[in-house]
Amino acid sequence: MGSIEQTYIDRTPLSAAMGPRALKVMPAGETRAAGYHSPYPLTLSHAKGHTLTDIDGNDYLDLSNNFTSLAHGHAYPPIVDAVSRVIGAGTAWPARNNTQIELAELICSRVASIDLVRFCNSGSEANMLALHVARTHTGRHKVLMAKFGYHGSHEVFEAGFFGNEGEKYWPHTIVAPWGDADAFEAVLAEQGDEIAAVFLEAAMGSSGLVGAPTEFFQRVIDATHRAGAVFVLDEVITLRMSEGGHQASLGITPDLTTMGKVIGGGYPVGAVGGRADLMNYLDPGRGKIFHSGTFNGNPVTTAAGIPSLGHLTADRIATMAAQAERLDTAMAASAAAVGLPYSSRRIGSLINVYFTPEAPPANLLRSDAAVMRSVHLAGMNHGLYFASRGLLVLSTVLTDADIDEAAERFASAFADAAREHA
Ligand SMILES: Cc1ncc(COP(=O)(O)O)c(C=O)c1O
Structure with missing residues (x-):
């Protein structure tokens, strides 16, 4: 040793x-x-x-x-204050709360592509939910993602993370090399009618902080739309890169954006945001997707998220x-x-x-x-x-x-x- x-x-x-x-x-x-x-x-x-x-x-x-x-580091005083205010008022309510509306307003006002937001409890959940929306919208099942891309702990996405596409347990995951727009276009041209969604991180985080130019994202977005699929940008890590998320720096407009981490100020959080017509599949009144979650948008997380994001x-x-x-x-x-x-x-x-x-x-x-x-x-x-x-x-x-x-x-x-x- x-x-x-x-x-x-x-x-x-x-x-x-x-x-x-x-x-x-x-x-x-x-x-x-x-x-x-x-x-x-x-x-x-x-x-x-x-x-x-x-x-x-x-x-x-x-x-x-x-x-x-x-x-903002640990025990950031504005977050401690916000959470302390909430904690004495009970922390698990069975209906809507003010702070979740305020955090959703903050996200919508900062990120141009987001009309509506749905909260959940982790970035992994957010990506699963975005996939659910895309599958409902398209009636298709497959996912195209970057090889070694990371979208959280779920077998559909882990297949791509480890590069194990198409194997017995992951028949729905297709991968293409990060940054290679030709490869993404080719997959979408050949199998586009089976693909529900294309997922990309705004910059690859877990696989080594690898960015890509706007042209790559735009070509993939265009090919995704030609195939009638949904483009999901994973900003779980990268939302901190600019007030409008990394998508603002890149100048791209995803259909759906998945978020987590900073929007919860250190508490468990995830969220999907995006175009109203897609997000409305989550409207219980319209009955397409039953998405629930005992702790979705809970008062502690959302109270912490407001200064976390707002002070960024x-x-x-x-x-x-x-x-x-x-x-x-x-x-x-x-x-x-x-x-x-x-x-x-x-x-x-x-x-x-x-x-x-x-x-x-x-x-x-x-x-x-x-x-x-x-x-x-x-x-x-x-x-x-x-x-x-x-x-x-x-x-x-x-x-x-x-x-x-x-x-x-x-x-x-x-x-x-x-x-x-x-
Ligand atoms: C890009 C990306 N997406 C999704 C996730 C999953 O988020 P969570 O760990 O909150 O489930 C992570 C976590 O590191 C991530 O880096």
């Missing part, structure tokens, strides 16, 4: 001790594949602002922000993007100083780092997995928390001084990793 891993183990004995207990009652002792990493994940105890604290009392500068769901202003979005550039530039310099290859992809407040001379194409397997693992564990040893796949997520509560502190900690982590992989 390398010294980085030994240091991690030495400083987290209470987290380690939680492992056997968790293993007895949960597969791998976990509830979430993305949070799992070896030798064992931390057990966290609390968080405030940009700081996460584990049960051993170690503090971490949080550059994960719960995989993009927190725009163009200025703050621009500041985070500038800070991401500052951090990325500093990391490139400190990697070079210790002879570690470094590349990255950056979109707005997000950075995905690689320890190869060039960032690879969208992919699940990384050739630099061993170095990435060392940097991840060494990062934690130096008080940094970020996703083990190298995704860094900024928040509005980070100052330039925090960014410089993060850069210094990365420099120490890179030095450790370079020693271990010399």
Whole structure:
């Protein structure tokens, strides 16, 4: 075992001790594949602002922000206030509430393509619901998505994520390479009459923060419409990229948009929004789709979502993007100083780092997995928390001084990793 891993183990004995207990009652002792990493994940105890604290009392500068769901760090006072106001008034009501209307108004006013919104409880649910709408509209079953695209935990979409299209359990999923408009057009020309919906992330998140130009999206949208199918843009991660979502930056108009994460301010959330004629399949009075959910639009989530989204202003979005550039530039310099290859992809407040001379194409397997693992564990040893796949997520509560502190900690982590992989 390398010294980085030994240091991690030495400083987290209470987290380690939680492992056997968790293993007895949960597969791998976990509830979430993305949070799992070896030798064992931390057990966290609390968080405030940009700081996460584990049960051993170690503090971490949080550059994960719960995989993009927190725009303003932890326990953001306006969210705490909004939730506190609601919590004493009862939190699970059997009928409509004010905050869900206000959050829906906010979403409709920010995102030009959205006439109507329906809330659910996760981004995965939002994509399942969008598919349901598309299937109802078209009377077709198949889904076309990007290979290695991620639209949440559901077998229809996981087939594409793992590239297992068309196999026995996923007969309805077709995949085409990300960014390849010709390939999407060809599938839609050949099998379009069986395809209910085309799903694309506005930028691939889980497969390495890979963007694509407007032309790619527009050609796919046009081909989708020629085939009579529905185009769904997954903005679960990317809604934070501009006030109007990443679709505003790209200048595209999806039929349906799926959302999650930031619109819930740290509480479980998902939503589908889009064109009124499609969204109206969800109108119970018209009887096409019975979509319910005990916690849909619940008062706590929607109260938290209003400041979370509302305070994500163009200025703050621009500041985070500038800070991401500052951090990325500093990391490139400190990697070079210790002879570690470094590349990255950056979109707005997000950075995905690689320890190869060039960032690879969208992919699940990384050739630099061993170095990435060392940097991840060494990062934690130096008080940094970020996703083990190298995704860094900024928040509005980070100052330039925090960014410089993060850069210094990365420099120490890179030095450790370079020693271990010399
Ligand atoms: C692009 C994208 N779509 C959907 C989801 C699923 O959202 P949730 O984890 O809330 O189910 C995620 C989660 O990371 C995501 O990144």
